[in-house]
Amino acid sequence: MxxxxxxxxxxxxxxxxxxxxxxxxxxxxxxxxxxxxxxxxxxxxxxxxxxxxxxxxxxxxxxxxxxxxxxxxxxxxxxxxxxxxxxxxxxxxxxxxxxxxxxxxxxxxxxxxxxxxxxxxxxxxxxxxxxxxxxxxxxxxxxxxxxxxxxxxxxxxxxxxxxxxxxxxxxxxxxxxxxxxxxxxxxxxxPSIIQLKTDFPYLRSVKGSKVEGIISLYDDNELIATASGEILFTDYGLSGPPVLDISRIASKRINQGLTSSVQIDMLPCFGDLDAYLIKRINLASGKTASELLIGLINKRLIMPVLKSVDIDIHKKACDITKSERQALVKALSALSMNVTGTNQWNQSQVxxxxxxxxxxxxxxxxxxxxxxxxxxxxxxxxxxxxxxxxxxxxxxxxxxxxxxxxxxxxxxxx
Ligand SMILES: Cc1cc2nc3c(=O)[nH]c(=O)nc-3n(C[C@H](O)[C@H](O)[C@H](O)COP(=O)(O)OP(=O)(O)OC[C@H]3O[C@@H](n4cnc5c(N)ncnc54)[C@H](O)[C@@H]3O)c2cc1C
The missing domain is CATH 3.50.50.60 (FAD/NAD(P)-binding domain)
Structure with missing residues (x-):
């Protein structure tokens, strides 16, 4: 005793x-x-x-x-x-x-x-x-x-x-x-298990939209972490379980004065997204570029995605050029933004x-x-x-x- x-x-x-x-x-x-x-x-x-x-x-x-x-x-x-x-x-x-x-x-x-x-x-x-x-x-x-x-x-x-x-x-x-x-x-x-701030220019308009996707963290072109699940766009950047999962490495790099970027694959379910988009465009008779994407990704993301690749939202889907379509594939499968920080200690879980x-x-x-x-x-x-x-x-x-x-x-x- x-x-x-x-x-x-x-x-x-x-x-x-x-x-x-x-x-x-x-x-x-x-x-x-x-x-x-x-x-x-x-x-x-x-x-x-x-x-x-x-x-x-x-x-x-x-x-x-x-x-x-x-x-x-x-x-x-x-x-x-x-x-x-x-x-x-x-x-x-x-x-x-x-x-x-x-x-x-x-x-x-x-x-x-x-x-x-x-x-x-x-x-x-x-x-x-x-x-x-x-x-x-x-x-x-x-x-x-x-x-x-x-x-x-x-x-x-x-x-x-x-x-x-x-x-x-x-x-x-x-x-x-x-x-x-x-x-x-x-x-x-x-701070770890924490939301990330990013420099995506359309955060205010996409705030609240979610994608079931894959987020990958990069040091220049080198992949350093990846996680999948529900990614949430917020007015400061990104949240959601996969973001929290990669946040430890991102936060450590910020602490060391190193820069990182993330890429979001919003449609990981499509093996050949370009082939899928060609089919979708062929079926989209009379639709505009923005109407083409309705039902594919969250509606709030459509305008920023098209803007990020310089496609006019009013352009006829059938007039989208091959290079524009390939840029669109990249934006949908690897939407890129720089990590600019983390939220404060009060939001970190560990x-x-x-x-x-x-x-x-x-x-x-x-x-x-x-x-x-x-x-x-x-x-x-x-x-x-x-x-x-x-x-x-x-x-x-x-x-x-x-x-x-x-x-x-x-x-x-x-
Ligand atoms: C929002 C949130 C959700 C989380 N969800 C999960 C989860 O689902 N699963 C999981 O595994 N982990 C989760 N975590 C992490 C987990 O809660 C912590 O890792 C765990 O509680 C740590 O336990 P601890 O006893 O070491 O510290 P704490 O739980 O932080 O306890 C330390 C205690 O010490 C007290 N204290 C500090 N300094 C002093 C002092 N000078 N004098 C007197 N008292 C003092 C504090 O008030 C506090 O009550 C979460 C964390 C947060 C913030």
Whole structure:
């Protein structure tokens, strides 16, 4: 039975799981959360449904700036997907698989996930302090954790303060400063799983239109990332799942001062689009160029697409020249625009970069710099793809940090 007195900084996904595991292991646990409630970000996950994890967990789904990522194997050897599914099952949450391996709570309610975590923390008599931001931590023979309201003392600290993404939901980057004060270093942090700004000149008129297509990211002419699905045009640029999927690489390049462009294939279903357009033009007796495209792409996209290749919208479809038709094929299958930026931190779902992994023990998640300090969740230099991978990382690392901070041996659930 652990005699640890553990203070957890951050009542998010990783901190709540760490609290449950360490309290089950006998530790006296206090969670300190800067917002008025715990688990606020969880409530926003998966559009309020909480995409808890994914059946396709694999190392290639996670990213780090560190050269060595043996932490992946160490973490998932101790707490993999099945362990997290079991953990939630015991709390009353069965999971259901929806599209492409994504797992959700059966009720499709993120609030259910927060509720069961909260109920278990209460049952385990974990002290939950809200509305207090930790501004400083000191360590002599024990930890002194200072908040806006008072000072807390503990034998161990678990730093679970998240990254910088969506500060409105709690994680505002203050955790980095706490770690740095202890001598930890950070890799460069930048927003990921985020919408992209582009220089497409007709954004205002196409705003709100969607295409089921493929988006490809380029460094000059070199393809560097691609993803498919529903792409949404907005007044600043592009959004939608495939855009979020390629955003990590685009955002990193922006951060490095590198330029990128994207090409959108709006009609990937046509193998030979030119042959298809010839047939369509032959059937379009009396139609104009813009009428030719009605029913093929979103109507709001027709005028910008034709303008981008200098085809008069009133021109008779049958008068479209071969070179104009070929330019149209290019615009429909590779609509090109430069990436000019990303949206702000408040729109990003995850932070890339963070506390250097070389300074954290891969197995126990203990700091290699300060004894009895443990680090878990998004604050570390690890981020996952969109689709449940980030919550899985937060839950798994929270589980491990909670286990080792409280003694490291018990699998006892009571
Ligand atoms: C809109 C949105 C949707 C998402 N959807 C999904 C999804 O469906 N599936 C998925 O896998 N991932 C999703 N994510 C990502 C996922 O939510 C995060 O990766 C995960 O919550 C990180 O957990 P964490 O515990 O490390 O950090 P957080 O959840 O950010 O928790 C950190 C907590 O620490 C508190 N805190 C920070 N600093 C201090 C301080 N100094 N003192 C006291 N408290 C502090 C914060 O208020 C916060 O509550 C989404 C993210 C967003 C923003």
């Amino acid at each position: 652990s005699k640890s007195k553990i203070i957890i900084i951050g009542g998010g996904a990783s901190g709540l799981v760490a609290g449950i595991i360490s309290a089950r292991n006998g530790a006296k646990v206090t969670i300190i959360e800067r917002k008025d409630k715990i688990g606020k970000k969880i409530l926003a996950t998966g559009n309020g449904r909480c995409n808890i994890s994914n059946t396709d967990i694999g190392k290639e789904r996670y990213h780090t700036e560190n050269q060595v990522f043996d932490m992946y194997e160490e973490v998932f050897a101790q707490c993999d997907l099945s362990k997290i599914i079991e953990f939630f099952k015991e709390l009353g949450i069965d999971v259901v698989e929806l599209e492409s391996g994504k797992l959700y709570p059966m009720s499709l309610q993120a609030s259910a996930v927060v509720d069961v975590l909260h109920l278990e923390l209460v049952r385990l008599k974990v002290a939950i302090i809200t509305d207090q931001e930790v501004s400083s931590i000191e360590y002599a023979d024990q930890f002194k954790v200072i908040t806006s309201e008072r000072t807390y003392y503990g034998s161990h600290v678990i730093l679970a303060a998240g990254g910088k993404s969506t500060p409105d939901l709690g994680s505002n980057g203050t955790g980095y400063a706490l770690a740095e004060k202890f001598g930890h270093t950070l890799t460069k942090v930048y 932070t890339s970069g963070g506390i250097n992994l070389a300074e954290i023990d891969s197995k126990t998640l203990a700091s290699k710099i300060i004894d009895h300090l443990y680090i878990c969740g998004e604050i570390m230099d690890v981020d996952g793809d969109c689709g449940g991978f980030n919550l899985q990382w937060a839950f798994s690392t929270g589980y491990i940090a909670g286990l080792y901070a409280s003694g490291g041996i018990s699998e006892n659930n009571n």
